[in-house]
Each structure stands twice: as C-alpha cells, then as structure tokens.
Amino acid sequence: MHPMDMMKVYGRVAEIYRLRIGEAVSAYGAAMREAASAFAGAGRPQTPAEAWRDSVSYAFDAAQRSLIFWDTMRQRGNNWIAHEKAGKPPLLAFDYEMVADARTFARPCNYALVRILPPDGVTLDPEKRAFLIIDPRAGHGPGIGGFKKDSEVGFALKAGHAVYMVIFFPEPVPGQTLADVSLAESEFVRLVRERHPTHERPVVMGNCQGGWAAMLVAALDPDNVGPIVVNGAPMSYWAGNDAENPMRYAGGVLGGAWTASLASDLGGGVFDGAYLVDNFEYLNPANTYFTKYYSLYSKIDTEPPRFLEFERWWGGYFLMNREEIKWIVENLFVGNRLAAGKAEWAPGKTFDLKAVRSPIIVFASLGDNITPPQQAINWVADLYPTTQALKDAGQVIVGLMHDTVGHLGIFVSGAIARREHAQIVDLLDYVEALPPGLYGMTIEEDRSGPEVKYDVTLTERRVEDLAVLQKYNRNDEIPFEVVANVSQTNSRLYETFVHPAIAAMVTPEMGRVVRAVHPLRAVRWGLSDLNPWLKAMAPLAEFARGQRTPRDEKGVHVAGERFAATAITAGWDLYRRLRDATVETEFFRLYGTFAMLDPDLTAPATAAALVEQPPAEVEAALAAIREGGFTDAGVRVALIGFKRGGNERRLSTLKQIRELVGYELGLLALPSDVAQAIIRRQSIIVDRNEAEAIATLPALLKTPQERSRLLALLDRLLANMEIAPEAASVVDEVRQVLAVADASPSLPRGEGAQVVPFPLNVA
Template identity: 80%
Template sequence: MHPLDMMKVYGRVAEIYRLRLGEAISAYGEAMRGAAGAFAGAARPQTPEEAWRDTVSYTFDAMQRGLIFWDTMRQRGNNWIAHEKAGKPPLLAFDYEMIADARAFERPCNYALVRILPPEGVVLDPQQRPFLIIDPRAGHGPGIGGFKKDSEVGFALKAGHAVYMVIFFPEPVPGQTLADVSLAESEFLRIVRARHPATDKPVVMGNCQGGWAAMMVAALDPENVGPVVVNGAPMSYWAGNDAENPMRYAGGVLGGSWTALLASDLGGGVFDGAFLVDNFEYLNPANTYFTKYYSLYEKIDTEPPRFLEFERWWGGYFLMNRAEIKWIVENLFVGNKLAAGKAEWAPGKSFDLKAVRSPIIVFASLGDNITPPQQAINWVADIYPTTQALKDAGQVIVGLMHDSVGHLGIFVSGAIARREHAQIVDLIDYVESLPPGLYGMTIEEDHSGPEPKYDVTLTERRVEDIDWLQKYGRRDEIPFEVVANVSQSTSRVYETFVHPLLSAVITPEMGRALRAVHPLRMARWGLSDLNPALKALAPMADFARSQRTPRNEAGAHVAAERFAAAAVTAGWDLYRRLRDATVETEFFRLYGTFAMLDPDLTAPVAPALVEQPPAEVEAALAAVRDGGFADAAVRIALLAQKRGNGERRLSTLKRIRELVGEDVGLVALSADAAQAIVRRQALIVDHAPDLALDTLPSLLKTPQERARIIDLLDRLGAHIAFGDPVAAFGGEVRDRLVAADAPRSATITAFPTLAAERAG
C-alpha cells in the first residue's frame, strides 16, 4: 500500500477514536445529569422531626439489609460448595433419566444423553418428532436450555415433543478431543432417532457454543438430522462492528491462542472454564463488580432467591482438555475456519456446513455483545455468496432477530421463552415445507384477549442484503487474517520453548491447587461457612429478616443512595467505553498495519464467477413434466407465492394444511419425501416459471385430477383472503386446466436444456 494511503487509514482510525472518546464522556455526563435530576426531584424540604425519622429508619434498614446481603453471599458460597460436592449436576428445572453415557463409548468423552421427564399434566404426542438440545460447554455447566419451566425444554414438552438433552460432566476424559465430542453427539442423535422410529427426524437445537456443536453434528450426520435451531451461536468469529463487539478483539490483543495453551499448562494439562467466565465478566465491569450486587441489596426482601438460583449456575466452572481448547481457539475464535470448511475433525476430514440439508433457524439479538448478530448470521454469506446459490443448494435458512435482549436472556429469559422459543417450536412442523431460500421471521402479538396471542410472518430476504449488519462491508475483518497468522507463529514458539518446560514442572495436583485459588472460586468459598468469621452471620440475618424495619423510599437518604449507585455505575461504564475504544484502536493500528503491507489481503476482490447450475437444477428442469398430484399442488402454491408479496404467515400455513393438507398428500409423506417434492418444484419455478405453468397440465393426467385441483383452489379461495394478484393467478390456473381438457392444435415441445431456456 502506498504510504499516503496508509496515512489516510491511520487518520481515519484516529478520528474514530477521538469520536468514541467524546461519546464516552458525553454518555457519562448524560448519566450523571440524569442521576442528579432524579436526586433533585426526589429531594424535598423536611422538618427536623421528619429528617430524624428518615435518618433512623434508613440507618436501621441499612443495617438489616447489610446483614441479609452478606448472609445471601454466605449462602451463595455454601451453595457453591454443595454443588461441587454433588458433582455439579445439570441445573435443570425438570427431572431426567440417563439414556447413554459417552464415557463408555469406544472414543470416550465426558458427555451424556438424558431424556427429560415430562412434568405432571404434560402429555407427549408419540407422532411428534423429538427434540435434542445441546447446551453450551463454555465455562459453565449444562442446564441453560431448561433452567426454568418456561424455557426451550418447557415449550417443546408443552407442544407434545419428547425432549432429550446433551449434558456433560465437570472433568473431561483424559485425551478426549473435539472430534470425540462431535462423534459422541452424532451417536446420541442416532440413539434418539432409533427410540422414535415412527416420527420424522429429530430437531437439533443448540445454545451458544452448543449451536456450532449442533451444526457440526448436522454436517457429520446429515441423514439423521431434522431442522436445526441455533440460538445465540457464534459461527463467523471475525464479524462485528466497531464500538459494539469488543470480545472479537481478544485473540489479537492477547497475541493469539498461546494464552489458552498457557492456561492449560498451568492447569496441569486442563483448561479451567473460569477463564472463559472471566471473559464474559470483562465485557460489563459495572455489572460484574457493582450493579448485580446493588440490585440484590436494593431488593433484598425479594431478590435473594433469584440471585442464588442464577449464581448456582454461573459459579459452576467446568473443565476442558488442552487439546479441546486448542482446537476451539485455533479453528474457531482465531482461525474462523468453520464457515470456510477448513475446520478438520480428522486429518483430511473437515466439517462441511454445505452438507447440512435440513432447514436451519438462526435466533440472534441486536443486544447480544457476546454473540453479535453478525457472528450469528454472516456464515450464510460465506457459504452461499448469492441468494440463487442458496436456493440452488436446496437450503432453507430462517433468521429471527430480537431488538434488545442480551446474550443470556436468549436462553434464560421467561419472556423470550414464551414469545420466541414457543414460536420456533410452533414453526418446526412447517419449516420443512418452505421452498429453499433465506427468510426473515417476525413475531406479531395480539393482546386483545386475556392471554397474548402470537403469529409468525416469514418474509423472503436476499443473502446479498446481509451486509446491512456491517458498517464497513466486512472490510474490517481483513486484520483478523493477520491475527490468525500471528497466532500460528506465537503458538509454534510457545509449543517449542515454553510448553515442554511447564508440562514437566506443573503436575495435575498443582493444577488443581491453582484452580482452587482462582479469584472467582475464592469469592465463593471465601464467603461461606468455611470462613469462621461468618459463623454468627446466619442467626443475626434471620433475626434481621424477622424484624424488618421499612425505610422511607421517598426519603432523602434513599435518594442519595440511588444517586451514588448511579454515579458508580456511570463511572464503570465510562471506564468500559474508554477501555474498549483504546483496545480497538490499538488493534487496528497494529494488525491493520500488517494487513496493509500484505498485497494479498489488500488486493481488490475479483468479481465472483457465475457458477454453472448444479446437477440437481438440471435434473429438476429435465423432469419438468414428471410428477403427480402432489407435485402439481406444490408447483401451483409456489407460483402463486411469486405473485404475492413474498410473505408467509404461519397462521395461514396452518389453515391451508387444515383445509387441503390431507388432499394434497404431503402430510402423509415422510418429511424427507415431502421436502424433496418442494425442493424439486421450487427449482423448476425459480428457474423457469413460465415453463412450470405451461407444463402444469402434464402433472395432472386425468380430467378428474384437474377437477380435483380446481376444487382445492376454490376451497382455499372461499376461506382465505390471499389478495388480488394470487386470486387472479388462481383464475389463470383454472383456465389452463380447463383448456387442457379441450382438443389442442399444438403441443409444447420438450424442454431441451437449461441453456436453451435461458437463451430464449
């Protein structure tokens, strides 16, 4: 790159940094002004008697709150110790039974398959396909998918589905690898399918890290996987936007994967999940060090049960083998190899996401700073560069985007479970009947009755428009290529000179001792009954609970407390914004410089070559006159959809199935057979819509069949308002079918080739 161009880039980076510093200071000033305004609004003149009563009530309340607060922290520590002694079982709100333990497999690993037992009053439908839910192994233990009754597990059970979960144990089997884990999860999938032979293939749902695990299982064993649901799952690891997604710079700031290797060596060959939890807590220091504790203090009479429930899961740190974290960091977080098809599970064998043929539902949130939506969805454009490529591959991808919920809220929020996850479960029975393409999923609410009612709208989107999530058209991902190269170099140096020394010195026993004094663990066992200084705390806190003295919530002291809390939070937020801006700027200054010096990285991207249509497209068009009644009905539906507004409402799809589903014949077929018909007819309609309409009578071989399809169209038109364009198309179909029964003076010539059709 020319030096002048480099100076321009540096100038732009410096300008963005200056703007971010100004925004950070402005946000701090606004927060402080808001806090001061709230304090001024709450403060009012008091008589000496009122001031005295306010001071006394506040002082006694503060003493009681303090006792109860610290006793809650003591209970947190005791819960942590009890959970450790119990072997850290899954924190599920449901009972379960063990089905298979992968520790006994030929290639053992610390995973197991359990069946969720339906609670009292929930009846499962043996005709409904089962769900297999994979929870994340990202520092914490399993259970997040069924943490509450209103959860992914809960709503799948309510809908009549049998539910299985992939859980894991605290310590890995010595020598296990990520390949062993993926192969075990594939075996779990086959076990689930064998237990439900009369149903369609299982739904595989993955949360966060479990999302990419689910995709890898679907790539390994596509023949046994039904629809795949990935919730808040990072798949395109370099993606994101400046000032929004600070975690994506961690690999570059730390110099690559060698830090994970160092942590593993200090653990005696085992990586401590507490380090991953540290990464999460790093993102929001205000919440980590103050806000969640002040929220507990402020709502001390109601908050402890919720606080303790969540902290039991948050404080359960699970371990990984060195080989596992090495593969994850090098292939995913730093290397970003999964979407590129370069993440190998065995020599010469890679996870190929193009092999996944099942529909995929992606749930992400604009408020998620751990897995931003760019990381959740950009892999689609990496694999299928155009909408036509996605359709020709026969793939269905549905994207659901929330406006604001954070990462953990995607999995544990009861409101999200009742709205988003319940609708995803409802959509499962219909997603396989969608023609290939990319769809945006929106959820509409109706609050006119005592209970909210929901409806789902699916709108066709273009792969080319995924770029709307990006500020710079993904050009800011170029420096991450440099990070990957630097990581390879630093890792080789580490493995050559440091690893042999540490592995000879640090024993597994020393690793356990070092884990015990990790700050996150010390914060728990240090504030527990193991601490003799807290012996008298429990009875004093119980006495405080029984003698609660309410404070004046509108008093000056409470107003001052809330002002101080807001000031502390604003200070931490200012620190976070300044820190993130500085880290991001230095990242681009360092790695951006190396990227600009590499002509291969900065060269203009050559226009993509137009790919030849795949054999499946040619085969479908060659068989444009082949098929039967179900093929004809599907073709008419797809042609009608082209005349419509590109939207599909789930309530309408349900009504169509109710009115004509049995007559069309797809319902009686297996999901694979029905999906094959939809895919074949979608290819024909997409590539040659006029020919698809002209040859429609060829699929309806008798006057009785043509009359029958007209009857179905009349039945649908009488009960569903499709709109004028679709209604007009129905009349056009009727005219062609009626004309097909009359003598024809000419016949349609056979369709020779796709090239000839396009030339015409």
C-alpha cells in the first residue's frame, strides 16, 4: 500500500477514536445531568419532624436491606456448594431420563443424551417429529434450553413433540477431542431417529456454542438431521462492527490462541470454564460489579428468588480438555476456518457446511454483544456468495432478528420463548416445504382478542443484502487474518519452549487448587456458611424479613441513593467505553499496519464476489424438466404461483394450503428428504425457465384424469382463499396448456377425473 494511503487509513482510525471518546464523555455527562435533575426534582418541603421520620425509616430500612442482601449472598454460596456436591446436574425445569452415556462409547466423551419427560397435562403427538436440543458448553453447565417452563423445551412439548437434550458432565474424559464430541452428538441424532422410526428426521436446535455444534453434526451426518435451529450462535467469527462488538478483538489483544493453552497448562491439562465466564463479565463491568447487586438491594423483597435461580446456573463452571479448547480457539474464534471449510476433525477431513442439506433457521439479535448478528449470519455469504448460488445449492435459510434482547435473553427470557421460540416451533412443520432461498422471518401480533395471536411472514431476501449489517464492506475483517497468522507463530513458540516446562511442573492436583481459588469460585464459597460471620448473620436477616420497615420511596434519602447508583453505573460505563475504544484503536493500528503491507490479504466479501458455475444438480434438474408425476406438477404450479404473487409467504397461508390440498397433492405422504428433493428440483426449473416449466406440464400429467385432478385442486384454492391476481393468473395459463394437451390426438382423452372429496379439517 502506498504510504499516503496508509496515512489516510491511520487518520480515519484516529478520527473514529476521537469521536468515540467524545461520545463516551457526552454519554457520561448526559447520564449525570439526568440523574441530578431527577434528584433535584425528588425533594419536597419537609418539617423537621418529617425529615427526622424520613431519616430514621430510611436508616432502619437500609439496615434491614443490608442484612437480607448479605443473607441472599450467603444463600447463593450455599447453593453453589450444594450444586458442586451434587455433581452439577443439568438445571432443567423438567424431569428427564438417561438414554445414552457417551462416556461408554468407543470414542468416549463427557456427553449424554436424555429424554425430557412431558409434565402433567402435556400429551405428545406420535406423528410429530422429535426435537434434539444442544445446550452450550461455554463455561456453564447444561439446562439453559429448558431453564423455565416457558422455554424452548416447554414450547416444543406443548406443541406435541418428543424432546431430547444433549447434556454434559463437569469433567471431560481424559484425552477427548472436539471430534469425539461431534461424533457422539451425531450418534445421539441417530438414536433419536431410531426411537421414532415412523416419523421425520429430528429437529436439531443449538444454543450459542450448541448452535455451531449442531452445524458440525449436520455436516458430519446430513442424512439423519432434520431442520436446524441456530440460536445466538457465532459462525463467522471475525465479523462485527467497530464501536459495537468489542469481544472480537480479544484474540488479537492476547496474541492469539496460546493463552488458552497456558490456562490449560496452569490447570494441570484442563481448561477452566470460569475463564470463559470472565470473558462474558468483562463486556459489561457496570453490571458485573454493581448493577446486578444494586438491583437485588433495591428490590430486596421480591428479587432474591430470581437472583438465586439465575446465579445457580451462572456459577456452575464446567471444564474442557486442553485439546478441545485449543481446537476451538485455533479453528473457530481466531482461525475462522469453519465457513471456509478448513476446520479439520481428523487428518484430511474437514467439516463441510455445504454438505448440510436441511433447512436452517438462524435467530439473532441486534442487542447481542456476545454473538452479534454479523457473526450469526455472515457465514451464509461466505458459503454462498450470491443468491443464485444459495438456490442452486438447494438450501433454505431463514433469519429471525430481534431488535433489543441480549445474548442470554435469547435462551432464558420467558417473553422470547412465548413469542419467538413458539413461532419457530410452529414454522418447523412447514419450513421443509419452502423453495431454496434466503428468507427473513417477522412475527406479527394480533391483540384484538382475549389472547395474543401470532402470525409469521417469510420474506425472500438476497444474500447480497446481508451487507447492510456491515460497515466498510467487511474490509475491517482483513486484520483478523494477520491475527490468525500471528497466533500460529505464537502458539508454535509456546508449544516448543513454554508448554513442556509448565506441563512438567503443574500436576492435576495443583490444577484443582488453582481452580478452587479462582475469583469467581472464591467469591461464592467465601460468602457462604463457610464464612462464620455470614452464618451468624442468618437469624438477624430472618428477623429483618419479618419486621420490614417501609421507607418513603419519594423521600430525599431514596433520591440520593438512586443518584449515587446512577453515578456509579455511569462511571463504569464511561470506563467501558474508553477501554473498548482504546483497545479497538490499538488493534487496528497494530494489525491493520501488517495487513496493509500484505497485498494478498482480502476481505471475505471480495472473495465472495466470484460467481460459481451452476452445479451438476442444476443441470440435472433442467434436463429432467419433462420428468415426474402428479406431485411434481402440483409443486411446480405452486412455486410459479408464489413467484408471481410476490416475495412474501405467510405461515397462516401455508397452513390453509396444507389443509385444503396438502395431503391430496401427495407431498406430505413422502419422506421429508424425498419431498425436499422434489421441491428443490422444481424450484430450480421454475427459477431458471418459468415459461418452459408451464409448457411442459402435460408431460408430467400424463392422463386427462391427472390433469382434471390438478385443476380441481387449483379451483378449490381459488374458491377458499384470497390469492393475489398475479398468482391466480397462473391457473388460467395452466388451464390453457392442459386444454391443448387434452385436445391433442397424440394424448389419451377421457371424460375427466373423479376428484375424491378432501376433508377440510385436516391440519
């Protein structure tokens, strides 16, 4: 790069840094002015007696709140100790039974498959496909997918699906690798399918780390995996935007993957999941060190149960083998090799995401600072550079974007479960009937009645439109390739010169001691009944609960308390903004310099601009345009109608079509993979040559009876549904083409088919 161009880049980086510092200071000033204004407006004239009563009541209330607060912290510590002694079982709100323990497999690992037992009042439908939910092993234990009754597990059960979960144990099996884990999870999918032999392939739903784990399983065993739901899962690890996603710079700041190896060596060959939790807490120091505790204090009469419930899961730290975390960091977070098809699970064997044939639903949120939307969805553009490439591959991908919910809210929020996850479960019965393409999913609410009713709209999108999530056309991802190269060098140096010495000095016993005194653990066992001061305080706290003194919530003391809380939070937020801006700026100054000096480095978007040749499947489909039968013809006409009718599909419309003609069309009687193959083939034909697709319909409908039967189904739809004029016009064209075929002497003629009446109440 020319020196003048480099100076322009440096100037731009410096300008962004200056703007971010200014925004941080302005935000701090605005928060403090708002807090001061609220404090000034909270006071009211008081007589000396009123002021005295206000001071006394506030002091007594504060003392009682403090006693109850510290007693709640003691309970948290006791819960943590009890959970540790119990072996840290899954924190599920449902009973379950063990199905398979991968610790007994030929390639053992610390994973297991369990079946969720339906609670009282829930009846499973034996005709519905099973669900397999994979929870994240990212520091915490399993259970987040079924943490509450209103959860992914809960709504799948309510919809009548059998539900299974992949759980894991706190200690890894010595020597297990991530390949062992993926192979075990693949075996779990096979077992679930065997237990439901008359039904479709199971839905595989993955949360966070479990999301990319689900994709690995689907890449290894695409024939057994049904629709895939990926919730808040990072897949394109370098993606993100400046001033929004500070976590993506961690690898560069620390010099690459060698730090994960160091942490494992200090743990006696085992990586402590508490380090991963540290990374999450690093993102929001205000919440980590103050806000969540002040929320407990300020709502001390109602908040403790919720606080203790969440902290029980948040404080359960699970372990990984050195080989596992090393593979994850090197191949995924630093190396970003998954979407590129370079992540090996065995020598010469890589996870090929293009082998995944099942429909994929991606749920992400703009409010997620751990897995930003860019990391959740950009892999689509990396695999399929154009919309046509995605369609030619026969892939269906549905994206659901929330505006505000944070990372954990995607999995644990009851409101999200009732709205988003319930609609995802509903959509899964229809997603395999969609033609290949990229769809945006939106959820509409109808609150006119006593209960909220939902409907889902699927809008066709272009892969090229994903660039709207990005700044700089993904050029800001180029320095991350430099990080990957630096990481490889540092890792080789570490493995050669440092690892042997530390591995020889730190024994597994020493590693257990190091883990026991980790700050996240020490703060829990230190604030428990092991602490005699807190144990002695318990009776006083119980007395305070029974003798609560009300305080004046509009008094000057409460106003002062809230002002102080706002000031502390604003101070922590100022620190976070300044810290993130500085780290980001230095990252681009350092690694951006090396990137500019290497002309061979290009952004993913540049590489993705190459247009691939149509795959063999496209040529085969076009060559078979005159082949097929009644079902193929019906699917073809439906696809043409949807194409003419616009780029939107409503779930309620799909349900109505299925009720009216779905079973008689014959598609629903076929196994899902056969039905999907028909839809893919006909979609290619319609997309590439719509006119010829209509003209060749008589070749698929070989008898007058079949032609009359199809027209009768189309007339039924027209009579019972509101159909756009553009889509309805397809019926007239089909009628004309088939009429010509009936009049042709080369084709057999008849009086017309006897159409079997179709029950309209079939769901």
